[in-house]
Structures are given as structure tokens and as C-alpha cells.
Amino acid sequence: MFFSPRDLRFHLYEVMQAEKLTQLPYFAEHDRTSFDMVLDAAAQISETLLRPLLTVMDRDEPKLVDGQIRVHPQLGAIIRRFGDDGWINAPFTYDEGGQQLPATIMNAATFIFGAANYSSSVFPFLTTGATNLLRSFGSKELVDRFTPMMYAGRWQGTMALTEPDAGSSLSDITTSAEPTDVPGEYRIRGQKIYISAGDHDACENVVHLMLAKIKGGPAGAKGISLFAVPQKRFESGTLVGNDVQTAGIYHKMGYKGAPIAHLMVGSGAGAIGYLVGEPHQGLRYMFQMMNEARVGVGMNAVSIGTAAYYASLEYARERPQGRPISEKDPARPQVPIIRHADVRRLLLFQKAVLEGSLGLLLQCSYYADLAHAGDGEVAQNAALLLDLLTPIAKSYPSEMGCLTTSAAVQVLGGAGYTTDFPVEQFYREARIHPIHEGTTGIHGLDLLGRKVTLHGGKGVQLLVADMQKAIADAKTHPELTYLASQLGEAISHLTTVTTYLLGLAADPTVFLADATLYLEFFGIVTLAWQWLRQATIAQAALPTAQGDDQAFYQGKLMAARYFYEYELVKTLSLVHRLQSTDHVTLEMHSDWF
Amino acid sequence: MFFSPRDLRFHLYEVMQAEKLTQLPYFAEHDRTSFDMVLDAAAQISETLLRPLLTVMDRDEPKLVDGQIRVHPQLGAIIRRFGDDGWINAPFTYDEGGQQLPATIMNAATFIFGAANYSSSVFPFLTTGATNLLRSFGSKELVDRFTPMMYAGRWQGTMALTEPDAGSSLSDITTSAEPTDVPGEYRIRGQKIYISAGDHDACENVVHLMLAKIKGGPAGAKGISLFAVPQKRFESGTLVGNDVQTAGIYHKMGYKGAPIAHLMVGSGAGAIGYLVGEPHQGLRYMFQMMNEARVGVGMNAVSIGTAAYYASLEYARERPQGRPISEKDPARPQVPIIRHADVRRLLLFQKAVLEGSLGLLLQCSYYADLAHAGDGEVAQNAALLLDLLTPIAKSYPSEMGCLTTSAAVQVLGGAGYTTDFPVEQFYREARIHPIHEGTTGIHGLDLLGRKVTLHGGKGVQLLVADMQKAIADAKTHPELTYLASQLGEAISHLTTVTTYLLGLAADPTVFLADATLYLEFFGIVTLAWQWLRQATIAQAALPTAQGDDQAFYQGKLMAARYFYEYELVKTLSLVHRLQSTDHVTLEMHSDWF
Incomplete structure (x- = not known):
């Protein structure tokens, strides 16, 4: 198996008591049974449709042929299945044809899809995000024009932000919009790069948000607007080309099944874009979706890590190699490598990081549900x-996912480096997550430079x-x-370090120089909190648990201990560094490298 | 450039004073000029022959066609060039046609070759290792039979150790040798897997060590012998097949240009193996080569990391994106990303780890030269x-190489994840090094379980x-x-922790449970020592340095500070963990995962 249903239910029902969400009116039609049906359905699609294509989608990359990207031929059926089964708009209201599914459950399903085959899960996930922008900020007319086909999985949705000269620095985009005679319609001109699912033949159309x-708007971020720019637009009731050309496809190290495109917009006959919401509010709107997408990216990172973890666990239980350290008689049979302490360390590392991260991400999803459907x-x-x-x-699971998939490779040794096993693919796929939806460096600046002091620091107080x-x-x-x-000690360190750094805020360059390390530090403490919660539930359940449950809770308690012994301990070094007055990264000159 | 000639010469001539080696009789024919000629020649071949094939060797993988592995068509000329120019036997004696080149200089050349194109550098490197085994332990007859063609680059040499059921546990090999009527000739039967360059069409023959x-020998490691088993053997003066069949080729995540083969030996007409040295001494002989190979693996890891570092440095200097933290006016031009503190951190991390590691590896090569050619x-x-x-x-550069190449990818952001830039290839290639020539876990056991106490701990005292x-x-x-x-403090911590752990040696399972962490800890302290030496030289040279040299020494001093601030500080956490009494990896049960 590529994930643990038992563990997922532990998080949802034992730690978080997700069924309490159904006490909120918005989720009142649901109950634990319906949640479980959703998760079972996700597992079923994942096993039967997604996982069988994991390897082949990596080997047979999408290709650009005659101006269109060709993806794996079965993806069309998969995306339609996501549409037909109601996954794409599941979180939206009944009025919109949705199921008012809590984000908590939706993200748990995302976790399963991603663990089965991350590339294939990207397509519907992007369409959900794009339609959410449309329904949140767009006019009824726009919603009616685009979303039905997108919910059905027939049209793809994307987020089209990045440009050749504007990646992390979105304020520098140059794609322009010029009003036409028709209100709300603009002529769009520019280039977009790295657009995930930006063009492919598994859908009939692509709608770029x-x-x-x-033109004439304010400079920088304040002049950015949001448009729906379809690849094909309706004209007199029929679909016609909208001059969004695919100039290229990028070949990537991993998650090769999901293409990323280079788009030329409006360089020929002209591309029409439909303004979403108010002018100049585009970045604010986009950040709503980005924030959701960021929790999603963290979840994807955990998914891939989890798939690698279970692959390495299976190998470690089956592969005989060597003997216990205390047993040197070569005539005795070899033992499975899971018997070796260092292999157990590599497995416990994965388990502790991944199950801790899964808890955090579901917790964040739960907050999203309360924020959306709760009161006061x-x-x-x-x-x-x-x-x-x-x-x-977003960042802790992404950064650590590179290390946990590396640990999975290491468990398999030479075999793990070959394409005979899937762990090398997971290692390649995991590397994207510290990059997309904002690099780790950007998130460090966001946390220390903005989030910690937002609303007078109330978020930190609540946490x-x-x-x-x-x-x-x-x-x-x-x-x-x-x-x-x-x-308790770690929290006290976190408070000390935060106070120390905020004391430097008068010089933002110094204040933020090690923001990435602060993010790492905060992340470890946050995971330790998650593990303490999990350990408390496990400890309470252990005395009366039987059989597999007993082993499960024992495993939880060991993983919690592992996290504190091997990961939380790293904060000792981070506390030291974060309070150091040696600003070596600031004093280094570019020409001294 | 993919490496820094200036930095290489700093290590060799300013820190180590490698020219002093020429005071030893064995190296007396050399001087600094001849060393420099060797390094210049290595750089020249690397730039003109090896680097141009870096990408294409990754994209067009070797293939198994009609029972033989086909590699890139230019490899034949490259390997012959290595032979013709005397690289393969350069360290060996003049009598053997070698150049009595110090390992220090040979490994510096290896560093350059690996930074240019690691895959292509593997072939001659393996032949050098194989011929060194033959000349060290084999009879004159064997040496005469095999080495001339190997030195010429016409025959490939390999190390054939691993079997399907014996990877890390070499004592469990089952390949058998049965004496024939001819003294010294045995009939070999078995399977070998993961044999680097184990078969390919760029050479005329392959000689497997x-x-x-x-049969009938002692069980386990004590019954292992070493044989030269050629793919084709001489019979009545002509080369005939020796029943070493290529059963398969492994596809790998990286360094795809160098094939690894699955060999079936003696499953048909019979394979003849020529006993090298005495019976049952094979593992001891092999470990001599493995030890050299291990320093070589560390060097390869540094090579790949260095290539990635310079690729990311070049990008960081050229790519404009964003503005300084204190400058928010969007009308001002973007700045090169090297101006951002976090990008400088990612670059300093690479520089500090890689230049520190290069120093250590050259230092080890220098010890090898003294051990070989020195006195008393x-x-x-x-x-x-x-x-x-x-x-x-072997292990510090290998483990850290995964992280430095990851930092290089991060500097490039989305671009780094695409195949448009070489850093993703370096990231994939770097992942092999913690695995081959003994996994990191094995080296942890070797260091703590054997090396620290060897000869009454004299090695540690000297260090x-x-x-x-x-x-x-x-x-x-x-x-x-x-x-x-x-x-000084770090050494004191190292001593404390070592003493603490040795106190547990009565229970080897507990004693060695965290040997990998001990290896990491020891590695960081060792690198800090290397950096202090480099900083001392740089500090002394700085006052009178001009221009580029001044920038170079400033960079050294900053990198040393970086290493202490961001890397040595990690020992605080390791010291804590290594003295903990929570043996969670030992107490974990296999069925609790």
C-alpha cells in the first residue's frame, strides 16, 4: 500500500475529531460515514486508475506536437472521472453542484491521490483552484460561462502567474491588458512560463486564471489584475481559438506526467481576457488561491514522501542482508534489513516527519473549515x-520531503538508485515542492517579516x-x-528567538537575513507540538488496544520519541545560530565567491 | 567554468605545500611545474572532450543490444585518450610505464574530470583501480597478460563484488571457483550485479577483478578469494569468449553515461578466472582498492557538487529578480539574485562544504603519498x-553533496528543476555517492566500531x-x-562523546546504534579543522594580496566563518543526541511501523 488508511483515520477521528465539523450548518449533511465513503472512493480510484500509471507517466513524457501538448492517453478518462465523481467542485456549495465537503476531508483525499500518482492528481487540483477563484471573485456570467465544463473535467483550469522576468517577483510582470469595446473584456498580450497543465490534449479547453x-494602472503589485483567459473562447456559440499559443514545453526532473508550458498570449490575432472581479485586485485574489494551494503543496509533498516511505518499509521487511551486530557467525541466515538500527533510523525518520506533517496539514485544513464555515x-x-x-x-513538508525520499532511497541502497524501484522517481518528484507556490526563502520572509507580527502577533499567541x-x-x-x-522548553526558545529577532526589525536586512532558518526552527517546534498531540491520544488508547491497534499506538509513541530525540534536538543549534551577531551572509560580497 | 583552478592551487600549494612531496625519492623527478602541467592537461581534456558530452551522455543512455552494452560512441576515443596520455597508470612506477605521480595530484586531476563529466570519468578511474590490484597482488604473468592493454585504455577494468544476495554483506557471496588442471586457473560460476562499466563497446575487452x-574454503569473509575474470581470454594467442554474459543493464537515476551491468559468469561453456595472490585473501586485497576508491568517491561527490555550485553561482550573478529588502519602489530595476541574503546563504553553504571537503580529500591523498613513499x-x-x-x-562529501546540489537547484528556482540547466542532472548524479563503495551506515560502523580504537586509538591522537x-x-x-x-570546544566535545560511546562498547548494539550520527559529527569537526587551516593561510596572505587574490582570500575567510556559524553549530545538537539514553531505534519493533 502507498499510504496508511489506519493512520489517516487516526488523524481525522482520534486526534482532530473531524466529525465535529458536521455540527456546523455548512457541513450538516455530512457525518463520519459520508466522510469515510469519500476517503474509500479516493482510495479506490487511486488504486485502480492512478497508481497503475505511476511509472509509465514518468517514462513517456508529454510532448509538444504541432503546437499542442500530448499527455498520456488515459489522462482524459481520469480527469473526466474526477469530474463525473464530483471531486473538482466537491468543496463548493450544493447550489453550485458541489458537496460542501470540508477541506479537511478534501485534503485527506488529495493526500491519497498524490501518494498514488502525483502527476495525475495535479490536473483536477488545478481546476479546483481556478474555479474557486472564478466563483469567489468573478461575475455570475463568468461563473456560468466557464465553471460547468471545468467541474465536469472537460476544461482544464490553471494559474498563470510566472513570466520570463517575473518569477518570485510577481510585481514585475509585464503581460498587458487593454480594454476592448465590450465591458469586462480586455485584449491580453504577454508571455507566461512554467504554467502547469497549461496546455494538453486530455481536455477540450484550458482556462487560465x-x-x-x-494599461495606465499603478506600477508594481498594485497594478495587477486577474483575468480568465481561455485557450478557446465562445464566439456566436462556437469555440474559436483565442490566440493563446503553446511556445514550448519544459522538460523536468520529475512529476513528468504533468506538463508545464510556455505560453504566448495575444501575439497573433489577439487574445481576449475576461476581467475577474475589480481591476488592480488581482494579486490579492490570487493570494487567496495561493494560500490554499500552498497547503495543497505541503500535502503533495507529504503524499510523495509517504509513497516512498511505504515502498522502503516494504523493502526493508523483505530484503535479507547482513546479521545483527552481536551475531557474527556467517553460517547463520541473513536477517531482513529492518533489523538493523540504522535502517530503523531511516524508517523512523520518514515516519516521524511524514506523519507529523500530515497531522499539521490536516490541522490547517480544519482551521480552513472553521474559518470558512464557523462563527465569530x-x-x-x-x-x-x-x-x-x-x-x-507549505515549507516544512516540502523541504523535509527531499530528505525523507532520500532516506527511502538509502534504505534500498543500490536498488533504490535504479529505476527498478519507484523510490528514485519519488526522490525526483519531491524536489519541486520547495520551489513552486513560493520558494522556501519567500516563505521564510512571509513568516518572520509578516505573519508573526500580523494582527499584533495574535496568531502566535493563539498557537x-x-x-x-x-x-x-x-x-x-x-x-x-x-x-x-x-x-515547553522549545516554546520558550521560540519566544526568546522571536523577541530577539523582532528587536532587530528596525534594520529589515539584518532582521530577515536568516528568515529561512527561522522558518525551519518554527517548523520543527510546530511538528513537535503535533507529535505531542498524537502521542497523547496514542498513550490514552494503548492500555485497552488489541492486536494491530496496539502495534499502531506503540509505533506512534516511538515516532514521537524519535521526533524529539533526533529532530527537535536540532533546535539547539538553530537557537544558537539565530541569535548570533555574525552576519556573514550580509557581509559576503558577490565577487568574493 | 565548472571548477576553480585558483582554489585548487590554493589547496595544493598554499595550504598543503604539495611540492614538498618531491623531496621524497619516489617523487623526485617531479616539481611544481610538472604538477601544474598535469593539472592543465586535465583541465584541457575536461573542457574539450568531457564537458561537451555532459548532457548528451545523460539523455542518450547506454543500451543493451544483442548481449552487449552500447555506450556513447565518443567514449571509445575518450578512454583511449586517457590511455595514450598516460592517465590510467600515472601513479604507478616508471618501470611499469607509469609516471610515479603523487596521489595528491592524481586526485586533483580526478576532481577536474569529475566536475566536467562524472560519467565519462568513471571508466579510466575503474581501470586504474583494477590494475592497481593486479600489480599489487598478482603474479608477474598476470600483470603482463592484462595490464598493458588496460593501461592503453583498450581493455576496461572493473571491481566485481556485489551479488543479488550480497550487497553490503560481502561475506555472503556465492560465486564459486573450482580449480582446473592448470595451476592458478579456476572455473568461476555465479552472478554479479551493479558492475560499473561491466560491459560496453568502447573497449575491446573487460577484465573483472x-x-x-x-570450493571447500572457510565460510564467510575468510573464504573469499580474488580472481581476474576477463570477458574474453587468450587461447592459443587469440581472444576467445570467456562465458561472462551480460544478462542486463540497470537504468539509473543519474550518471547515466556509465552503464552498470548484471553479469552471468560461467553459466554456459565455462568461465576461467585467474587467481590473484593467495587463496582466501580476496577481501583483504579488495579493501586496499576499496579504501582508495572511497577517497575517490568522496572526490567525485565534491566534483559534482562543485560543478553545480559554479552553475548556480553563474546564474545568481546574471539573473535579475526582485529588489533589496530595504528597496520597495517597483520602478527601480530588479537586482541580480546574488544580492539577496538567502541566495548568498545557499551559495556560501555550497562553497563552505565543497571547498572544505576538497581540502580534506587532498589532505587524505597527501597522507596516502606519505604512507606510500615516505619513511618510518x-x-x-x-x-x-x-x-x-x-x-x-568518503561519507561527508557524499552526504553533503546531495544537499549542496539541492541548494544549487534552489538558487535557480523553477529553472533549476528543468532540463534547460545542468543542476538537476547534478542533483540526480550526486545521490549515488552515499550508496556506492559502502553506504554511509557502513562507514559509520567502520569509524566508530573499528577506526577510532584501531592501534590503541593512535589515529585519533594524531588527528x-x-x-x-x-x-x-x-x-x-x-x-x-x-x-x-x-x-577547541568542538574537539573537546568530540573527545567527550567518543569517551562516552566507548564506555558503551560492552553492548555493541547500543554502542553502534547511532554510528551514522557519530560519523556526521566527526565529519563536521574535521571540516572545521580544514577550514581553520584555510582561513589561517588566507588571513596571512590577505594584507599583501592584490585584486582577484584579495577577493579570493576574503571569500575564504567568509566561507570559514559561514562554516562555523551554520555548520559547526550543528554539533551542539549532535552532542546532545549522541549522549542520550533514549534508544528509540533499538526499541522500535518491525511491526510497529
């Missing part, structure tokens, strides 16, 4: 926590209060006192 | 230091004495007192 600058202070606090945790939920509550809960179990105290 | 067990205590001490440092020199000398030298410069004191 594209950033562009209306509960909703407000959830929104603050989500805002604060988003850079961590620390939640952490303190987790400590108090854990301390009801004598077995967990030690871990609980360590989290 | 193969481990096998003579000097030679003995050098051998002890080399023995101690080999697991570190600590060298480190203390470096501290004393550094303290003559007030600017370096702070770094010197930190190294």
Missing part, C-alpha cells in the same frame, strides 16, 4: 492560525496557547512528561 | 590518519594533535581567535 496589468471568534481565530501556519505547512494546552493534556500521562517538558 | 569462494614514523602516522579519515572523506596545531597557528592572527576557540 492569469495575472496582467491594465472561532472562525476568526482559525483564520489567524491558518494564516500563521501556512508558510510552515502558543494551543501548544500549552497540548502540554497540559500530555502531562496527564506520566509517560509523556518528558516530551511535554521538552516542548 | 572478481570476488569468489574457492612519518609514513606510519600518515597511514594511520588516512585509515581513520577514510570513512569521513587531535594536528587539529591543536591548526588552532595554535590560527591564534597567531587575532582575527581568527574566535574560530580557533570554537574548534
